[in-house]
Amino acid sequence: MKELRIENILVGHTIGAIKKLYEQSVSPNQITLQKTRPEFEGDITLLVFPLTKASKKSPEETANAIGNYLKENVSEVTVYNVVKGFLNLVIDDSYWTNYLLNSESRPESFRDQNSELKEETVMVEFSSPNTNKPLHLGHIRNNLLGASISEILKAARKKVIRVNLVNDRGIHICKSMLAWQKWGNGETPSSNGMKGDHLVGKYYVEFDKHFKSQVSSLKSQGTADEEAEKNAPLIKEVQEMLRKWEAGDKEIIDLWKMMNGWVYYGFAITYKELGVEFEKTYYESETYLLGKKIVDEGLSKGVFFKKDDGSVWIDLTKDGLDEKLILRSDGTSVYITQDLGTLMQRLQDFKDDKINKLIYVVGNEQEYHFKVLFLITKKLIQQNVAGFGSLSFGESGERGGGASLFHLSYGMVDLPSGKMKSREGTVVDADELMDEMINTARETTKALGKTDGMNEAEAEKLYHNIGLGALKYFILKVDPKKRMLFDPKESIDFNGNTGPFIQYTYARIQSVLRKAEEAKLKGTSEKSKIEIHKKEKEVIKLLHDFPSVIKEAAEAYSPAYIANYVYELAKEYNQFYHEFQILKAEKEAEKNFRIMLSAKTAEVLKSSLKLLGITAPERM
RNA sequence: GGUCUCGUAGCUCAAUUGGAUAGAGCAUCUGACUACGAAUCAGAAGGUUAAAGGUUCGACUCCUUUCGAGAUCACCA
Known part of the structure; x- marks a missing residue:
């Protein structure tokens, strides 16, 4: 059973008052109510400034007239007073005690109380870890925001699907793998008791250490900075490893599966400790190929274009942005390619749920990326690529306005020394922090x-x-x-x-x-x-x-x-x-x-x- | 350099999206347990909202300029 809330009653009667007193019609959003400040008598305050246009009287005069009307016509309003343009209303005690007796306070009950809220299905992506290092404080903020917002949306009548996107492939993953291969001596989580994600993270740092020393020794031999970073033997080796991975080399794939397995085991512990859950987890290794398909189709439909070296681009200059790379000249995919694939996969997987909105909980450092992603999606929809045209997805990253893809952009967690950097060891580790x-x-x-x-x-x-x-x-x-x-x-x-x-x-x-x-x-x-x-x-x-x-x-x-x-x-x-x-x-x-x-x-x-x-x- | 964020008490954060005298906590000082639980409560002190203009009944909030901090502009993710 839905109770009529006092705010709704007041808005309705205020509109009535304006009509009766001044023969003007105003819309509900012109009526602003706020809590009465403690230093004045009253419970709810009506701001009359916006209404003086309709009344063509002074704020005080208008306030008194409306106050009088409300007192006459609304049984809950017992007394009113006017201070400048503020109409302070005293609401009868019985309203408050009745509310107390009849209210239900479980969040689920607000699904009914907030009946003006739209019921729809919302997918929330959050967490999105890389499998080359353990989670840190930045991830904690992301996870807590994603989990909490999911709960809040549920309480606001939405059906929520929580999804994780694991970035489990790419050059950075290979770095940990290569370092472990070279200097790991067969060390495993069970052999040394280290949590799997931490063990893998250790080798990510190890790689960087050796890489940096190679670069500086090359530089001391007179190689230019950029050249040194491109030509260091380790970077060549790791690139070779990635090529082998993409070619499906058994030894490399096995190593990758083993080390990722360690990481997932570690993540599971962290997620459990944090109290975070997902309806489904996506892996980039399973969606990037789908992204490539979309690119192929987009190419043939003129959304993308190919340069002489074979790389694929999109021209966003008319939208105030730049040309943006979609596929590398060697045919391998980049971040955004994979994102398109994942989006399509999700829409297919949850076809029956009719997703109205997809929220990406991702840090504000990626705002540009999402602007680009949403623009590309819009163009794909216009050209009906990959069946996108039949979907209701919009392009906007703007809040409100019925946008369907939304980047929930949150701020970074900074340390007094500045930004956290995994490779430099200036991170607050998630597991350690929770233990503390x-x-x-x-x-x-x-x-x-x-x-x-x-x-x-x-x-x-x-x-x-x-x-x-x-x-x-x-x-x-x-x-x-x-x-x-x-x-x-x-x-x-x-x-x-x-x-x-x-x-x-x-x-x-x-x-x-x-x-x-x-x-x-x-x-x-x-x-x-x-x-x-x-x-x-x-x-x-x-x-x-x-x-x-x-x-x-x-x-x-x-x-x-x-x-x-x-x-x-x-x-x-x-x-x-x-x-x-x-x-x-x-x-x-x-x-x-x-x-x-x-x-x-x-x-x-x-x-x-x-x-x-x-x-x-x-x-x- | 282009684009975008941000700047509020010593510190960490609020301010119902343009509304009344800018509020809390921490830290500092003072007081309250023979009590339904003191991880609490009461009080003191702490501000030219970075600065200067502008818009209007009214600005921390919107616009312009200046100063300061950060992010981003990759064949990284």
């Missing part, structure tokens, strides 16, 4: 003596939840578009605006609720009997905001909206908790009402945390 967080959680929890009555397994699970809660919140609370700074020397906090703060608030409420149950208090309330206090109303108002916060977060693709909201709610509740007694309240009705308020708050805290991929512990 869990250790800190373990130490802090023990120091606070919170493990009483827990067995070892429960305690370990708790440390994991808190450590990862801190890490996830730390990363997700920042606007995805903005770059963020991480200082490894300063450990992530557990106090203040943090994940554990919210988890603690939840656990504390659970403790109260357990005691309430022991005391056989039901937590229901006859709303009319009690007077609600300001702080209680503030909490209810925040609970009331939850559905619209989900909607906004989904539209902006921003988990930060959820993080900011849930922090606000936890803070507000804690203030209430300190100010009022719950189980020891004077009147029975107050007790029940406050238990109810606490229980609902806990539900929303848990639901919000879930949207961020964070677990709410029952005790901590």
